[in-house]
Amino acid sequence: MTTHAALAGAVSADRWSADEALEELYAAHWRQLVRLGVLLVRDVGTAEEVAQDAFVAMHGRWGKLRDNDKALAYLRQAVVNRSRSVLRHRVVVDRHVRAEAARSEPTAPDADTGMLDAARRSAVLDALGQLPDRQREVLVLRHYLNLSEAEIAEALGIARGSVKSHASRGSAALRDLLGDVWKDES
């Protein structure tokens, strides 16, 4: 009964590979996906929740993904989409409360240079937060994750031309917002 072992093997291999993929992808990408979330939603706790949801969703879809590269693309897409949902939901939350919470993010400044670093980081995150969703997403995928235009178009479900225009408008807007923090590129 050769099919016995094979079929039983197939069932457990499915389960095993989803769990295995989860562990591998978690080990390799958890930190980066949370950081991606922070660039999009600012708040670390929210970014962790968003990334956790993405991993759970990825595990559930493993039967369709079946490949670590595809799974990583799915994880990134899920983080971007869920971050956007979170931001939309926040619109109804009192903006003052949100601004206050954002300012109180722990930044652990332990020296003068630490203070400077913290101020710069905070300024960058604030500036990103002021961009329209698409511009922020494109900039972060392009410049933080180093994705190509084609990959960004696929992840966001938009045309490559739109990626280009969001990227150029986004970086111009960011430059205006950051002023001294982002010195002129040579």
Next chain:
Amino acid sequence: MTDLHELLTDAVADVEPGYALDDIRARTTPTRRRWPYAAGGAVLAIAASVAAFAVLTPDHAPRATDPGSTTSPSATATATELATDLPQQGVEVYYVGDTPDGPRLFSENRMVQAANPLEAAIAALEQTPLDPDYRTYWPAGAIESIHFDGIGGDGVFGVVLTDTSLHDRPASMDEATAQMAIAQVMYTLQKGANARAAVSFSFDHNPIDQVFGVPTSEPLTTGVVLDTLAHVSITTPSEGMLVDNDEPLVVEGVGNSFEGNIVTRIQRWEGTHVVDQKPAIAGMGEDRLFPFEITFDLTGVPPGDYVVISQSDDPSGQGRFDTDTRRITVVD
């Protein structure tokens, strides 16, 4: 800092997320049903073995000829190879859900990558369905192997069980549910092979006299379709699908309803706000489900979680309609 990559990388360089793998694992562990089987399964409900079943009848009556004899899968199931270069394909797997008439089967489209899609469909049957409204009564590994003689509607599927633990109907399972559990396997095999062949259950080279307490000494054939399948079943969207509100949402399914009417609505997941509602005509008057399709324009629908609800018509006004639901997330 002059480089945007450097600037963004630096902006989150101090973010060190907490350990979350255990939390994620806890959320991905399946909550599979496991029946508390009586040791040895000695107590058999012999009287039940001669009862007439509305759903399943012994394989005596002649059957209508069915298509598919030439397109059936290989006569004997071959080993499932987990080669990664195999193409993905959809298989229909039947799970149990609830209707006003009791438990009925709903089909779920599952993507598999396997040399033998029929085996893959049976493997999926032993896994938790994507739709949380559905359930399966087949624990992982319960089915050892499947065979098909490949002669179409006149043929027989062989289902070999791994052990006798599913011999008796658990105390917590009623008779109607036991029939549905058997029908899960029958419909999944018949759909997968496109042949309404009979199904024979065996263990250790011998027919097993009952499975879940349902008599199985002789091969079983499927009975009245409309007494087994839910009268509305959504094919797409799939559970949890992300939907762009710039794209039209196409809802496809199968149904059988009074005057063929199936009404589909999209409503917010939280609360009862209905975004849109549209009728479609499936069919009625035959013992089968008819396809239906409706397209929704989601322009202006705010991102968030929604539920797609397709519902059969109830001319009696007593609320006895079948529904199937899919949760979707709208993004823009």
